[in-house]
Amino acid sequence: MDYDFNFAAVWRDFDLLLSGLGLGLVLAVVSIAIGCLIGLLAAFGMLSRHAPVRWVSTAYVSAIRNTPILVLILFTYFALPQLGVRLGKIESFIVTLAIYSGAYLTEVFRSGLVSLPPGLREAGLTIGLTEFRTKILITIPVMFRNVLPALGNNFISLFKDTSLAAAIAVPELTFYARKINVETFRVIETWLVASLMYVLACSIIAALLRQVEARLAIPR
Amino acid sequence: MTVPVLEIRNLHKRFGSVEVLKGIDLTMQKSDVVSLIGASGSGKTTLLRCVNLLEDYEEGVVAVAGEQIGYVERNGKRVRLREREIARQRAMTGMAFQQFNLFPHMSAIRNVMLGLVKTRKMSKDEAYATAESWLERVGMADRKDHYPGQLSGGQQQRVAIARAIAMNPQLMLFDEVTSALDPELVGEVLSVIKGLAADGMTMLLVTHEMQFAHDVSNKVVFMQDGRIAEEGSPDQLFYHPKSERLAAFLKNSKF
Numbered sequence: 158m159d160y161d162f163n164f165a166a167v168w169r170d171f172d173l174l175l176s177g178l179g180l181g182l183v184l185a186v187v188s189i190a191i192g193c194l195i196g197l198l199a200a201f202g203m204l205s206r207h208a209p210v211r212w213v214s215t216a217y218v219s220a221i222r223n224t225p226i227l228v229l230i231l232f233t234y235f236a237l238p239q240l241g242v243r244l245g246k247i248e249s250f251i252v253t254l255a256i257y258s259g260a261y262l263t264e265v266f267r268s269g270l271v272s273l274p275p276g277l278r279e280a281g282l283t284i285g286l287t288e289f290r291t292k293i294l295i296t297i298p299v300m301f302r303n304v305l306p307a308l309g310n311n312f313i314s315l316f317k318d319t320s321l322a323a324a325i326a327v328p329e330l331t332f333y334a335r336k337i338n339v340e341t342f343r344v345i346e347t348w349l350v351a352s353l354m355y356v357l358a359c360s361i362i363a364a365l366l367r368q369v370e371a372r373l374a375i376p377r
Numbered sequence: 378m379t380v381p382v383l384e385i386r387n388l389h390k391r392f393g394s395v396e397v398l399k400g401i402d403l404t405m406q407k408s409d410v411v412s413l414i415g416a417s418g419s420g421k422t423t424l425l426r427c428v429n430l431l432e433d434y435e436e437g438v439v440a441v442a443g444e445q446i447g448y449v450e451r452n453g454k455r456v457r458l459r460e461r462e463i464a465r466q467r468a469m470t471g472m473a474f475q476q477f478n479l480f481p482h483m484s485a486i487r488n489v490m491l492g493l494v495k496t497r498k499m500s501k502d503e504a505y506a507t508a509e510s511w512l513e514r515v516g517m518a519d520r521k522d523h524y525p526g527q528l529s530g531g532q533q534q535r536v537a538i539a540r541a542i543a544m545n546p547q548l549m550l551f552d553e554v555t556s557a558l559d560p561e562l563v564g565e566v567l568s569v570i571k572g573l574a575a576d577g578m579t580m581l582l583v584t585h586e587m588q589f590a591h592d593v594s595n596k597v598v599f600m601q602d603g604r605i606a607e608e609g610s611p612d613q614l615f616y617h618p619k620s621e622r623l624a625a626f627l628k629n630s631k632f
Binding site (some may be wrong): 229239274276277279280281282284285286287288289290294295298299300376377 | 429431442460461464465468469470472474476477478479480481482491492494496497519524526527537540544
């Protein structure tokens with residue numbers, strides 16, 4: 158193979174790629190934060206005494222998990238405005254990603270909650286805490302620490318999913334890479350650099366998450 | 378006559394169609410120590426858990442210090458109290474569990490402080506001092522910053538007892554607190570409970586430690602099939618059982 162590598166075209170717009178990477182991170186962080194709230198609510202919903210609440214939670218999780226994320230993104234951005242819900246590109250994408258991650262986190266939290274010993278809740282009740290305060294002070298914090306590794310994995314895959322925002326022209330890393338590619342025809346260089354940026358970012362995030370896990374781990 | 382610390386009248390409890398408590402009557406005055414003994418499945422633990430409403434009950438009355446736990450009569454109908462009221466009532470009693478159930482994400486002293494701050498509304502400083510003195514009392518002051526996962530079973534149980542006692546309950550409930558412990562750790566927990574009895578704490582215990590039940594109680598209750606089959610002083614029950622069943626049970630318990 159005879160190919161002259163020329164990265165200059167890519168370096169010229171490297172700041173665009175970097176800003177795209179930054180936006181991707183912001184999108185992932187905001188989405189997973191909202192997704193955690195949704196997931197927590199839906200997880201308690203799945204464990205509810207009331208059957209209709211369980212049905213709603215289960216329907217939400219299966220509907221979202223059985224739809225390709227790209228379809229969800231396009232649906233929220235293109236179809237919802239037809240129904241009167243008009244959102245900007247970024248807002249639309251965050252809503253989609255939050256609802257999407259919420260469905261996966263529901264399962265993470267649900268299994269985290271059912272694996273707690275029932276005595277934990279009972280101990281909270283016996284010192285005079287209400288059910289709600291027992292959840293806030295005891296069961297949720299313990300469950301959260303237990304599922305932290307799973308939560309971290311979800312975050313990393315969510316971060317990679319932000320590349321799909323390019324489909325609705327949200328200016329993140331993949332969007333800019335495609336732009337540079339089209340303008341310079343430096344196909345290999347562009348996608349090589351973009352890939353390496355994802356790999357590097359994910360590796361750093363994973364290392365940071367391990368630190369957080371170690372710090373928050375329940376001492377044994 | 379003073380108001381009894383605990384008064385149970387005609388208590389019935391069902392799990393679905395199975396009646397596990399079939400009309401229990403039990404009264405405890407201040408500083409009484411009552412041990413519930415009996416085969417597993419006889420309803421001892423369920424009885425204990427009805428006192429702080431960890432189990433709902435369908436019929437009868439459980440009253441702590443004259444106040445019915447969990448329910449009120451309204452227009453001739455039995456209504457479950459609101460969550461907040463039930464939480465307040467639960468804090469009238471303290472409970473220690475077979476599995477300790479310490480909060481694993483909090484140090485020993487924070488375990489003891491939590492109820493003091495959140496339920497008893499103490500300041501952090503006051504709660505810390507109170508918690509520290511109770512940990513001292515159960516011999517755990519030097520481990521106050523350890524987490525439950527860093528303590529032995531006996532140590533965890535002592536912290537759990539301190540957590541319950543620090544709330545200054547009117548009645549302590551002990552649910553087989555030594556059953557999950559290695560034999561060599563049982564003694565340290567039992568001696569803490571004996572100390573509390575000597576201080577005049579009112580206590581209701583479910584236990585399989587017959588010698589301990591004999592030594593610490595002023596009354597022993599033998600349960601069988603959801604009923605109180607026999608009750609009386611420790612000497613009476615352990616040395617002069619009236620029923621065949623109790624005699625057989627004691628023989629099997631190696632008393």
